[in-house]
Amino acid sequence: MQRPRAGSFHQDAESDSDFSVSMLLKFCEEDRSYWEECYNKVSKTAEEYKREIEDLKAKNSFLRLWIQTDHNGLDGPGFSDVVLFAAKDGPNGGLSKPVPAHKAVLASRSPVFKAMLEHEMEESRSNNIKINEVSYDALRAFVNYLYSAEAFLDERMAYDLLVLAEKYQVQHLKDYCEKFLVSKLNWENSIINYAFAHRHNAKHLLEAALSIILVNKDKLKNHRDYSELVKSDPCLLVEIYEACLAKQEKHCSTGSC
Amino acid sequence: MQRPRAGSFHQDAESDSDFSVSMLLKFCEEDRSYWEECYNKVSKTAEEYKREIEDLKAKNSFLRLWIQTDHNGLDGPGFSDVVLFAAKDGPNGGLSKPVPAHKAVLASRSPVFKAMLEHEMEESRSNNIKINEVSYDALRAFVNYLYSAEAFLDERMAYDLLVLAEKYQVQHLKDYCEKFLVSKLNWENSIINYAFAHRHNAKHLLEAALSIILVNKDKLKNHRDYSELVKSDPCLLVEIYEACLAKQEKHCSTGSC
Numbered sequence: 480m481q482r483p484r485a486g487s488f489h490q491d492a493e494s495d496s497d498f499s500v501s502m503l504l505k506f507c508e509e510d511r512s513y514w515e516e517c518y519n520k521v522s523k524t525a526e527e528y529k530r531e532i533e534d535l536k537a538k539n540s541f542l543r544l545w546i547q548t549d550h551n552g553l554d555g556p557g558f559s560d561v562v563l564f565a566a567k568d569g570p571n572g573g574l575s576k577p578v579p580a581h582k583a584v585l586a587s588r589s590p591v592f593k594a595m596l597e598h599e600m601e602e603s604r605s606n607n608i609k610i611n612e613v614s615y616d617a618l619r620a621f622v623n624y625l626y627s628a629e630a631f632l633d634e635r636m637a638y639d640l641l642v643l644a645e646k647y648q649v650q651h652l653k654d655y656c657e658k659f660l661v662s663k664l665n666w667e668n669s670i671i672n673y674a675f676a677h678r679h680n681a682k683h684l685l686e687a688a689l690s691i692i693l694v695n696k697d698k699l700k701n702h703r704d705y706s707e708l709v710k711s712d713p714c715l716l717v718e719i720y721e722a723c724l725a726k727q728e729k730h731c732s733t734g735s736c
Numbered sequence: 737m738q739r740p741r742a743g744s745f746h747q748d749a750e751s752d753s754d755f756s757v758s759m760l761l762k763f764c765e766e767d768r769s770y771w772e773e774c775y776n777k778v779s780k781t782a783e784e785y786k787r788e789i790e791d792l793k794a795k796n797s798f799l800r801l802w803i804q805t806d807h808n809g810l811d812g813p814g815f816s817d818v819v820l821f822a823a824k825d826g827p828n829g830g831l832s833k834p835v836p837a838h839k840a841v842l843a844s845r846s847p848v849f850k851a852m853l854e855h856e857m858e859e860s861r862s863n864n865i866k867i868n869e870v871s872y873d874a875l876r877a878f879v880n881y882l883y884s885a886e887a888f889l890d891e892r893m894a895y896d897l898l899v900l901a902e903k904y905q906v907q908h909l910k911d912y913c914e915k916f917l918v919s920k921l922n923w924e925n926s927i928i929n930y931a932f933a934h935r936h937n938a939k940h941l942l943e944a945a946l947s948i949i950l951v952n953k954d955k956l957k958n959h960r961d962y963s964e965l966v967k968s969d970p971c972l973l974v975e976i977y978e979a980c981l982a983k984q985e986k987h988c989s990t991g992s993c
Contacts, residue, residue: 500760507764514771521778528785535792538885541908542799544844557854558817558839582815583838587801597814628795651798 544584544626561585561596565618566611575615578622588625589647613643624652632659638675645679653681661687666695670704674715689722696723801841801883818842818853822875823868832872835879845882846904870900881909889916895932902936910938918944923952927961931972946979953980 559579566574585592585608595602602608610618617639624630628651630640637656644653661684664672669691676685692699699705699719708716816836823831842849842865852859859865867875874896881887885908887897894913901910914933918941921929926948933942949956956962956976965973 500757503757503760503764507760507767510764511767511771514768514775518771518775518778521775521782525778525782525785528782528789532785532788532792535789535796537908537911538796539792539799541845541885542796544840557843560815560817581838581840583801583841586814588798628798651794654794 539628543628561602561606561608563608563610563618563622565613565615566609574609575618578615578618580622580625584625589649591647610643613639617643621652624655625649630655632656634660634663637663641681642679645681654683657681657683660684664688664691666691667703669695670702670708673719674708674712677715677718689719692719693723693726699723796885800885818859818863818865820865820867820875820879822870822872823866831866832875835872835875837879837882841882846906848904867900870896874900878909881912882906887912889913891917891920894920898938899936902938911940914938914940917941921945921948923948924960926952927959927965930976931965931969934972934975946976949976950980950983956980 559581561580561582562577563580564574564577582592582596582603586596587593592608595608597603613621617636620630620636621640621643624640630636630652632640632655637659641653641656641660644650644656660672660681664684664687669688672684673688673692675681676688705716816838818839819834819836821831821834839849839853839860843853844850849865852865854860870878874893877887877893878897878900881897887893887909889897889912894916898910898913898917901907901913917929917938921941921944926945929941930945930949932938933945952959962973
């Protein structure tokens with residue numbers, strides 16, 4: 480539908496005293512009808528989207544796999560054929576409680592697990608998978624995500640799960656954690672997040688953290704994590720400074736500096 | 737936002753020649769603004785829904801389990817621990833080719849499979865499940881749906897899958913098949929669908945078929961499936977006639993007959 484040119488018409492009406500009120504009303508009606516029709520059309524689309532969301536949610540709920548656990552967290556999903564252990568917080572640095580799972584699910588969600596389980600490796604022979612440098616809680620949350628596509632995140636858990644998602648190439652979980660961490664970004668945690676994102680190949684988080692750093696580049700040297708980064712990873716700081724310069728150059732090349 | 741009462745204002749404007757054009761323009765602007773604001777609001781909602789749909793689709797895609805099959809359909813999902821057979825179209829009335837699956841998936845999707853596999857039954861001991869009165873193709877499609885929540889339906893397949901969904905209490909698949917069959921309903925197939933829905937406890941399909949029959953009740957006796965139904969299931973016809981009478985009574989009680 481063509482939108483009436485309301486502005487020019489209104490000007491004509493005000494400057495020409497002979498302008499007929501009934502014609503003006505007709506025009507107003509057309510103008511209003513245009514917006515009403517637009518509204519009705521987009522309302523219909525929104526209703527269709529709403530129905531699609533309901534269908535997708537039902538599908539989602541159907542596709543999740545149930546996980547049974549007892550109070551000690553010792554039981555896992557029924558008919559499991561593989562057990563995972565966290566190798567970080569067990570007694571005396573040993574293995575954690577077992578986290579039962581299914582090879583089919585692990586292999587379906589992660590190409591790394593798939594390769595590990597389909598080939599003649601220690602894990603596929605013993606049906607035990609040891610996951611290093613992770614807490615039992617993070618491992619549980621990780622396995623749970625593979626079955627349900629859901630996780631309750633705080634920042635610590637988001638970092639832990641992102642590391643696991645990167646290591647086992649579970650892109651959906653990685654995106655989920657990155658989105659959460661981006662939503663928690665601020666000037667105070669920007670350098671630590673930049674360093675973390677760089678280490679674990681988290682591009683969205685890296686870009687978002689860099690944007691915040693660039694906006695605040697004048698006070699970069701005074702940031703509480705700056706001196707620590709100089710010691711631990713000066714190359715990363717070089718990268719940040721290079722990005723600052725590149726941005727400045729781009730800014731100047733458009734004649735804005 | 738309160739919508740301006742355009743109608744009454746327009747009447748005033750037309751009947752009162754002194755009515756100021758500038759006031760009229762002001763009013764028209766308010767009226768238009770109201771609809772524009774409504775449009776912008778619902779557009780924003782539609783955009784949010786669209787993003788939610790994308791997220792849910794990605795989640796669904798993540799939650800689906802992959803199924804590997806070779807050209808003979810002999811291979812199934814990796815690491816399977818149970819095999820299903822169709823007992824209808826095998827050679828000499830025997831069993832069909834095997835359809836491999838996972839106990840965890842079957843038990844997660846169907847309370848009937850769950851009970852069967854968790855208890856000391858023949859199926860849980862032998863890891864073989866025989867499904868009677870079903871074709872190999874329908875069984876494959878059924879198992880595939882349990883892994884992916886997707887099926888390519890024609891009417892024959894929808895009937896077959898609905899029967900399996902009812903038998904194994906897979907509500908999501910049952911809803912999916914009913915929706916498809918309702919979309920294919922017409923006067924010609926209404927009686928056969930009514931009978932089918934009655935046999936397999938498919939309420940939505942039953943109601944939709946009955947509605948079509950009731951609208952055409954005057955020509956019911958001449959329907960091509962009528963005489964067949966008199967012979968095969970006269971009680972069902974009695975039910976249809978009772979529904980017709982009940983509808984007529986309801987119609988009359990509102991003073992409309």
